[in-house]
Amino acid sequence: xxxxxxxxxxxxxxxxxxxxxxxxxxxxxxxxxxxxxxxxxxxxxxxxxxxxxxxxxxxxxxxxxxxxxxxxxxxxxxxxxxxxxxxxxxxxxxxxxxxxxxxxxxxxxxxxxxxxxxxxxxxxxxxxxxxxxxxxxxxxxxxxxxxxxxxxxxxxxxxxxxxxxxxxxxxxxxxxxxxxxxxxxxxxxxxxxxxxxxxxxxxxxxxxxxxxxxxxxxxxxxxxxxxxxxxxxxxxxxxxxxxxxxxxxxxxxxxxxxxxxxxxxxxxxxxxxxxxxxxxxxxxxxxxxxxxxxxxxxxxxxxxxxxxxxxxxx
Amino acid sequence: xxxxxxxxxxxxxxxxxxxxxxxxxxxxxxxxxxxxxxxxxxxxxxxxxxxxxxxxxxxxxxxxxxxxxxxxxxxxxxxxxxxxxxxxxxxxxxxxxxxxxxxxxxxxxxxxxxxxxxxxxxxxxxxxxxxxxxxxxxxxxxxxxxxxxxxxxxxxxxxxxxxxxxxxxxxxxxxxxxxxxxxxxxxxxxxxxxxxxxxxxxxxxxxxxxxxxxxxxxxxxxxxxxxxxxxxxxxxxxxxxxxxxxxxxxxxxxxxxxxxxxxxxxxxxxxxxxxxxxxxxxxxxxxxxxxxxxxxxxxxxxxxxxxxxxxxxx
Numbered sequence: 001x002x003x004x005x006x007x008x009x010x011x012x013x014x015x016x017x018x019x020x021x022x023x024x025x026x027x028x029x030x031x032x033x034x035x036x037x038x039x040x041x042x043x044x045x046x047x048x049x050x051x052x053x054x055x056x057x058x059x060x061x062x063x064x065x066x067x068x069x070x071x072x073x074x075x076x077x078x079x080x081x082x083x084x085x086x087x088x089x090x091x092x093x094x095x096x097x098x099x100x101x102x103x104x105x106x107x108x109x110x111x112x113x114x115x116x117x118x119x120x121x122x123x124x125x126x127x128x129x130x131x132x133x134x135x136x137x138x139x140x141x142x143x144x145x146x147x148x149x150x151x152x153x154x155x156x157x158x159x160x161x162x163x164x165x166x167x168x169x170x171x172x173x174x175x176x177x178x179x180x181x182x183x184x185x186x187x188x189x190x191x192x193x194x195x196x197x198x199x200x201x202x203x204x205x206x207x208x209x210x211x212x213x214x215x216x217x218x219x220x221x222x223x224x225x226x227x228x229x230x231x232x233x234x235x236x237x238x239x240x241x242x243x244x245x246x247x248x249x250x251x252x253x254x255x256x257x258x259x260x261x262x263x264x265x266x267x268x269x270x271x272x273x274x275x276x277x278x279x280x281x282x283x284x285x286x287x288x289x290x291x292x293x294x295x296x297x298x299x300x301x302x303x304x305x306x307x308x309x310x311x312x313x314x
Numbered sequence: 315x316x317x318x319x320x321x322x323x324x325x326x327x328x329x330x331x332x333x334x335x336x337x338x339x340x341x342x343x344x345x346x347x348x349x350x351x352x353x354x355x356x357x358x359x360x361x362x363x364x365x366x367x368x369x370x371x372x373x374x375x376x377x378x379x380x381x382x383x384x385x386x387x388x389x390x391x392x393x394x395x396x397x398x399x400x401x402x403x404x405x406x407x408x409x410x411x412x413x414x415x416x417x418x419x420x421x422x423x424x425x426x427x428x429x430x431x432x433x434x435x436x437x438x439x440x441x442x443x444x445x446x447x448x449x450x451x452x453x454x455x456x457x458x459x460x461x462x463x464x465x466x467x468x469x470x471x472x473x474x475x476x477x478x479x480x481x482x483x484x485x486x487x488x489x490x491x492x493x494x495x496x497x498x499x500x501x502x503x504x505x506x507x508x509x510x511x512x513x514x515x516x517x518x519x520x521x522x523x524x525x526x527x528x529x530x531x532x533x534x535x536x537x538x539x540x541x542x543x544x545x546x547x548x549x550x551x552x553x554x555x556x557x558x559x560x561x562x563x564x565x566x567x568x569x570x571x572x573x574x575x576x577x578x579x580x581x582x583x584x585x586x587x588x589x590x591x592x593x594x595x596x597x598x599x600x601x602x603x604x605x606x607x608x609x610x611x612x613x614x615x616x617x618x619x620x621x622x623x624x625x626x627x628x
Contacts, residue, residue: 131559179500204550221439236518236537237544239562243443246560248553 003057003092003247004292007125011058011292019054019089019096021070026097028082030064031085032115032286033090035299035308037202037227037235042088043296046289049088050253058091059254062097062115063105064312073099081105085118085259087252091310092291100260102199105274113281116307118263120148121270121279124156126262127200129269131218131247136161138197141190141214143207145182147174148307149224153200154182155271155279165193170303176282190214196224198268205229215244222247223227317406318606318624320357325372325606333368333403333410340411342396344378346429346600347404348462349613349622351516351541356402358609363402364567366414373404373624374566376411378430379562386415395419396475399573401566405606405624416573417581420589424515425597430621432577434462434582435595437538437565438470438575440516445561448475448536450475452511455504455528457515457521459496460487462621463538467514468496469593470584479507490596502526512536519543529558537562544582596620 005014012043021027039058042048049055063083067074076099078083083105084097105114106235128134140157144150145166157164158181167190168174174184185193187207194214202213204226211221212234219242239246251262273279284304287295289312335341345608353362353372364371377397380390389519390396390413397419399410419428442448455470458464459480472495473479480496481504482488499507501521508528515525518540525535525546531557553560565576570604587593598618602627613622 059605148551168375208550223554226550226554230550231547234560235545235549236540236562239560240537240540241562241567243367243563244555244566248547248550248555248559249557250554253555254557 001093002289004059004289005057006056009044011043011296013289013292016092016209018059019093021068021096023071024073024098024100025070026066026073026076026082026099026102027068028062028064028095028097029067030062030090030093030095030312031111033059033312034116034119035120035295035310036060036148037225040296046227047280049145052087057089057092059086059088059092060233061085061097061115061118062090063117063118064095065113066067067094070291075099076102081221083114083118085122085251085263086304093312098256098260101263103263103271106271108275108277109281112283112286112309116283116309117146117274117281119251120152120307121156122262122266123149124152124200125220125270126251127162127222127249128153128156128198128249130262130265131249132198132222132246134160134162135197138162139194139216140164141194141196141199142166142182143187143190143200144168144202146170146305147182147202151180151282151306152202152279155180157272158182159278165190165196173303173305176305178249185242195219203228204233208232208234212238215242217242219244220247221245222249224249226285284310286311315407316604318373320372323358325610326359327339327603327606329482330371330406331558332408335382335410338387338412338414339384340387340390340396340413340416341381341382341509341561342409343381344376344404344626346378347624347626348433348548349609350374350433350462350625351539354610354614356595367400367402371401371403371406373402373406375399375429375431375451376404376409377425377431377434378409381408389413390416395428397428397432399436399565399577403530407626412570413572415570415577415600417585419573420585421474422589422591423595424625426600426625430462430623431588431595433468433565434466434621436576436580437463437467438514438586439580440565441536441561442467442470442474442512442537442565444538444576444579446512448476448512452476453509453530454478455506455508455510455513456484456496456515456553457501457514458539459491459498460484460619462514465494465596466496466593466622469494472496473587473592479504479510487617493497495623498602500512509533514538517542519546522546522548527560528553531556531558535557535560554591559616593603597623600609600625
């Protein structure tokens with residue numbers, strides 16, 4: 001198979017042996033694989049793949065068709081359309097995933113959309129509902145709202161009956177966020193629209209003070225990314241008097257069973273919304289496998305609405 | 315009635331008009347009132363009483379006997395022994411409490427013990443179970459473990475099947491903590507006994523880095539006091555990779571309904587343990603009302619095991 005390989009700080013396409021599915025695993029002919037911030041970190045040598053994932057093939061999510069199944073597989077058969085979050089190795093013509101973490105692709109979702117769905121929607125769902133226990137009527141601030149997780153989070157919070165303020169620096173992207181039903185604002189104006197019961201923070205330390213200042217009593221701040229910095233000062237008295245909570249999490253480092261639980265929740269609680277077209281998966285741009293370097297460059301530039309996806313025809 | 319009054323940064327005893335119970339309220343002849351860190355802050359003018367509490371009479375907890383009831387009271391009658399957390403005003407011969415936040419005093423508890431029970435055990439129970447969802451088999455670090463909340467937290471965590479490491483600076487207090495079943499250590503050695511699923515932090519910012527370094531995957535750090543400092547730096551990447559959470563809370567600022575919920579949980583889940591003598595309320599020293607200044611001084615010195623309580627014979 002051909003695969004994207006991280007080599008000396010760059011991404012290139014190389015031939016690799018076809019992987020073989022083990023017990024409970026699917027071999028998937030990948031049709032599309034979304035890019036994520038972690039890919040850029042891995043390219044820079046900063047975010048090694050967890051044990052059990054290919055060490056030098058990046059990619060945290062894909063969609064494709066089951067090409068073979070390992071012993072004991074119960075949930076899928078050859079030919080099924082599937083999509084999944086994986087610890088790595090998604091950006092290749094073939095990939096392995098445990099069937100307990102794979103999701104059936106709804107008919108309403110094209111392959112490039114499905115390739116950009118799993119990571120963003122799983123992180124957004126896990127953060128808003130499993131960690132932050134979002135309730136209808138609450139106020140949510142989604143920072144970096146035009147990114148994959150941002151768009152997913154804004155839509156899921158809206159469907160769940162929350163009021164959503166979506167902050168994004170690029171003014172030209174705000175109209176699209178308003179179309180989802182969010183109030184789209186410049187990051188500098190986000191605090192003025194608070195206080196917030198839940199804040200989704202994918203950017204990191206530079207937003208920490210404003211986030212904490214904007215939390216309501218009983219508010220929950222969820223840190224899901226630190227691309228702009230990891231270290232920041234907090235005021236514990238403020239945290240106490242707000243009776244607030246700061247959550248941190250990543251999906252990638254979790255053990256198989258926790259990823260499977262998160263995937264099952266997405267299957268039950270998000271896929272029906274996708275099938276009913278109540279949430280969408282915006283894709284900003286699609287690149288072929290041979291243009292992977294250009295895809296990474298486009299991803300890094302920012303100012304995009306939704307996902308950058310590699311199209312990998314089998 | 316006589317009451318402790320905060321006057322120009324000092325505490326003195328003055329005559330005040332007897333309070334009158336409103337709808338749903340009890341008038342309690344106070345027998346004992348525990349001291350808390352908040353009292354020192356209030357004496358220093360730093361922690362004003364919440365609306366509805368006497369502005370200049372300190373005291374967050376008391377035990378006594380119901381002397382009169384307001385309209386609509388259903389849970390108690392004159393003569394009942396009760397104890398409660400209040401927003402202020404406990405350090406007086408008479409105090410008012412809403413019946414929904416009052417607890418019956420178990421026969422096993424002497425008045426001075428009951429006067430030092432409500433705040434520490436309510437905070438410890440709320441923090442360990444309601445906020446941090448402590449489970450049996452988990453590892454708990456209790457810092458400041460010889461204080462009222464610390465001793466309450468260590469005992470409740472032990473009863474709940476957790477393994478407890480209790481850190482306390484004063485070496486002579488460690489034997490008593492070991493007697494409860496905890497592993498008592500110097501604060502400098504606490505990290506070496508980790509990682510911890512739950513950390514109870516009543517001291518504040520100086521412990522923040524060590525606390526975060528000592529958290530297990532999925533760990534919860536609960537900030538319940540900031541006597542040694544409120545501002546500290548955190549590493550959001552560390553919080554993410556640990557999938558950890560920082561909770562802040564205070565009891566005093568909560569609305570009546572939330573205090574009542576917390577009190578009901580203590581009634582159902584802690585009072586049976588008190589009645590069965592599975593948890594105790596250590597009292598370091600008892601002072602008469604006229605010696606209130608000495609009581610505050612003793613409280614501020616530290617190095618004590620458990621509560622400082624004012625004995626207020628009616």
